[in-house]
Amino acid sequence: MFLFFSTLIWLINNLSESYVSTTNFDLEYVNVPEGYLFKGATDNELKVKLKAGGFQLLGFNFKHAKVSIDLADALQKDSIFYIPQKVYRKQVERQLSTSMSLIDIETDTLFVGMLAVISKKVPVRPNVEVNMATNYLLDGKMEIQPDSIxxxxxSKEIDSINVVRTNKLTLPDLDADFSETVNIYKSKFLRNTRYSASKVELTAKIARFSEKVFEVPIKTVHFPSNIDVKTFPDKVNVLCKAKLKRLKKLEASDFEVIVDYGQLKDGNTDELQLELRKKPSGLHSVKLEQNSVEYILNKK
Known part of the structure; x- marks a missing residue:
């Protein structure tokens, strides 16, 4: 026991004294200049000679300390960026404790790889396959957040990019509102391109819809007053999809289907094309069950 404590006291006394020793610092490069992308450096570790207390030097032997290298102080010659030792030495010294002294650094110059870049804001387009359950439809547009990044x-990588897309997402048999997080697709060819966001949130409302058929009279427009026209049939079915509450308020008079005399000006035709000229708002879809009708013209 006496020997153990004697040795411990001796060790503490010796480690309390200052020594000169060689150790390594891990380098962290910070403050990349605006308009550039950091691509790496020739050195990620710095071998230095320090004068410090024994306890401090002992700690370095177990785990490398980390020091930051400010890239805002980098110099440039043509396309090469570098930081001379006299510049980054001051940075290192400012990060040492007052009880430590930097004696020497093995590396003369730090060479840094930086790539000139530009930034642009582009919209995000979801790549989603939505399969609705029977009698269910999207109620409005699918929302995406954020809608642009x-x-x-x-410039050679992103000049031609006007939109980014999400990864493919398949949503089967939807019958309720949904919210899904999906990653943005990143092309393997855009090796040096960075994205402000890596994923987006997709949301949409799902509503139950019903169908109803309305029998709507066919109106003739722009025909001369001396010509009588009859269409066969004289009415056409209009198929509507909407929420049941909305369908209950609709009537055939809310729709207008016409045939226009202008179709006959360029020559005779066996059929006249139908046009849905008026329809109410708030419907998911409206469709004519036939697109043309036969006709007979009679002069008065």
Whole structure:
């Protein structure tokens, strides 16, 4: 016991003294200049000679300390970026404790790879396959948040990009409102491009719909007053899809289907094309069950 405590006291006394020793710092590069993308450096570790207390030096032997290298101080010659030792040495010294002294650094110059980049804001388009359950439809548009992101990269990579898409998402048999998180698709060819967001949130409302058929008279327009026209049939079915509450308020008079005399000006035709000229709002879809009718013209 006496020997153990004697050795411990001796060790503490010795470690309390200052020593000069070689150790390594891990480098972290910070403050990348605006308009550039950090691509790496020639050195990620720095071998230095320090004068410090024994306890501090002992700690470095177990785990490398980390120091930051400010890229805002980098110099540029042509396309090469570098930081001379006299510049980054001051940065390292500012990060040392007052009880430590930097004696020497092995590396003369740090060379840094930086790539000139531009930024642009582009919309996000969902790549979604929606399969609705029977009698259910999307109630309004699918919402995407955020609906646009900023991409940053070399001009040769992003100049032609006007939109980014999500990964493919399949939603089967939907019969209720949904909210899904989906990743943005990142092309393997955009190796140096960065995205301000990596995923988006898709939401949509799902509503139960019903169908109803309305028998609507066919109106003739722009025909000369001396010509009588009859269509066969004289009425056409209009198929509507909407919420049941909305369908209950509709009547055939809310729709107008016409045939226009202008179709006959360029020559005779066996059939006249139908046009749905008026329809109420708030419907999911409206469809004519036939698109043309036969006709007979009689002069008065």
């Amino acid at each position: 900023t991409i940053t990269g070399p």
